[in-house]
Amino acid sequence: MAKDEDPRARRRDGTVDTVAMAGGFSDLAASPYRRDRDRIAGSPFFARLGGVTQVVSAAGAGLLHNRLTHSLKVAQVARAIAERIEGNEYDRAVVEPLGGCDPDVAEAAALAHDLGHPPFGHLGERVLDRIARHRYGLADGFEGNAQSYRIITTTDVRGPSAVGLDLTAAVRAAVLKYPWLRLHYPDPHPAGMRIPPRGAAEPADAPGTGSSKFSAYSTELADLRRAREPFAGTVEGWQQTVEASVMDTADDIAYAIHDLQDFHRIGVLQHAPVAAELTRWATGMAEFAELDPGRLAAESRRPGYSLEWLRRRLHAKDGWIVDDEAFIQAVATVRTELVDELLAAPFDGSIEAEQALATFSARWTSRLVNGVLVTASPSTRSGHVLLGAAQWHEVQVLKFVHRRFVLLRPDLALHQRGQASLLSTLVDALDAWLVDRDEVSRLPRRLHDLVELAHAEYSALAEDEPELLVGATGEPVRGADEVHALARGRAVVDFVSSLTDKQAVSLLDAVSGRVAQPWSESFVL
Structure with a gap:
């Protein structure tokens, strides 16, 4: 197939890639996928990730990772993996019938994968999802991966047609880590599979709400279908493309390593409790294996109990790969290289400490x-x-250490409860502005445009695919007022999710009258 007939290079507007104007300047790269990478890297949605939480707030966090530095590391790892695949004759022969593995595509997808993360990271994601479903009746709710896809296909205006970034099908498909909708697509939905794909199952504590992870909203379904067309018959409808799989694996690798670095650097990850957890389990694994689930849950704060809970959870969810001998060896390796080597000496900012951290990360x-x-x-x-x-x-095991000794800390929970309250109050304030007939004409221009965009999208769905337009309770949405209410909710969520941590705080201060000086910052995302 000639290059100009490559369906993977077909852009969102339906044209085969040509050198085009993007965001007011000509694309500089020859490769269509490299052009996509450049468009993503040049987007202000990408730049804003420097002010968005990775785990703790990026504001004043010194050398801690934020969503931008995380994305850059994921891109670095993704490209390395893709190049290894392309350079290995056997691996290349495996992936070519599946659609191939272009390093530029994998890198571009990695740069784009977190564009939709809202202020305060995963905490913000949970808060906005709850607001979207319960306050606005949006069955799709909010999901960071779906928001990333919405940005590159819809709400970013730097593409030639001012609708998304006009990326190639290959890159758009590679961003789809979970290539299904929350509820409606595909049919049958992967949530109903005997062993669902990772993320497809419903949350145990929220039955009837659809998949816990998904990569597109109903408003982007048509685009998802077009992006996946070149891969029809090569990968299953619920499967990632090869390049999406590379991005997903790279994300796991980067996440497992650099968050541990961060919390060692600031003294949160301490040698003694981590050593006690791993050592107690390793020396008493036979004893732990005999405990009933109730006892295990009741004693979860005692050393060794939480690690045994992880072992059982892996058996329940990932029997295809989990192996007790491999788990025992992994615990031993992490105990040696993380606990006994890196955490044994507190980080003191010295050259020696920095070198130890760099060596750990590189190895x-x-x-x-x-x-x-x-x-x-x-x-x-x-x-x-x-x-x-x-x-x-x-x-x-590395992820377990992060969760057990960082994410579950009461002081982090205290911080996050305040952030959750802030986001909820900000949504309330913006929504009140939207329904204030005397003041609606003075809305931030970006919010006004997002309302119009969402209204056009939901009106089109109501006319063309009404089965997709249901409320959070599953009831059909009927009538112009209900459609407008959905559009208002999606627009507010789009607007708030596009803020940095600092912008969210400052905007709430301004709209609540807590600052005296005139508001001067433009919200152009």
């Missing part, structure tokens, strides 16, 4: 990237590109 990144495998027939719980068994277990 683990290399180990995990070198452990990446390619398979033609993956489990439903995995993509075609995945970590080998040893590395997969090591990542699970």
Whole structure:
């Protein structure tokens, strides 16, 4: 197939890629996928990630990672994995019938994968999802991955047609980490599979709400279908493309390593409690294996109990790969290299401490990237590109350490409760402005435009695919007023999710009258 006939290079507007004007300047790269990478890197949605929380607020966090530095590291790892696949004759032969693996596509998808993360990271994601479903009746709710896809296809205006970034099908498909909608697509929905793909199952505590993870809203369904067209017959409808699988694996690798670095650097991740957890489980694994679930849950704060809970959870969810011997070895490896080597000496800012941190990061990144495998027939719980068994277990243990000794800390919970309250209050204030007939004409221009955009989208759905237009309770949405209410909710969520942490705080202060000086910052996202 000639290059100009490559369906993967077809852009959102339906044209095969040509050198085009994007965001007011000509694309500079020759490769259509490199042009996509440049468009994403030049987007202000990408720049704003420097002010968005990774785990703790980016504001005043010194050398801690934010969503921008995280995305850059994921892109670095994704490109390394893709180049290894392209450079290996066997791996290349496996992926070519599946649509191929272009390093530029994988890198572009990695840069774009977190564009939709709202202020305050995953905490903000949960708050906005709850608001979208419960306050506005949006069955799609809010999901960071779906918001990323909405940005690159709809709400960013830097593409030639001012609707999204006009990216190629290959890159758009590679951003679809979870290539389904929350409820409606595809049919049958992957949530109903005997072993659902990772993220497709409903949350245990929220039955009837649809998949816990998904990569597009109903408003972007037509675009999702077009992006996936070149891969029809090569990967299953619910499967990631190879390049999406590369991006997903790279995200896991980066996340498992750099958050541990951050919290060692600021003294949160302490040697003693982590060592006690891993050592107690390793020396008493037979004893823990005999405990009933109730006892395990009741004693979860005692050393060793939470790690045993992880082992059982992996058996329940990932029987396709979990192995007790590999888990034991992973615990031993993490205990040696993270606990006994890195955490043994508190970080004091010295050259020696910085070198130890850099060595830890480089060694683990290399180990995990070198452990990446390619398979033609993956489990439903995995993509075609995945970590080998040893590395997969090591990542699970590293993530456990992060969750157990960082995310579950009461002081972080206290901080996050305040952030959740801030976002809810900000949504209330903006919504009140939207329904104030005397003041609606003075809305921030970006919010006004987002309302018009969402109204056009939901009106089109009501006319063309009304089965997709349902409220959070599953009831059909009928009538202009109900359609407008959905549009208002989506617009407010789009607007708030596009703020940085600092902008969210400052905007609430301004709209609540807590600052005396005139408001001067433009919200152009």
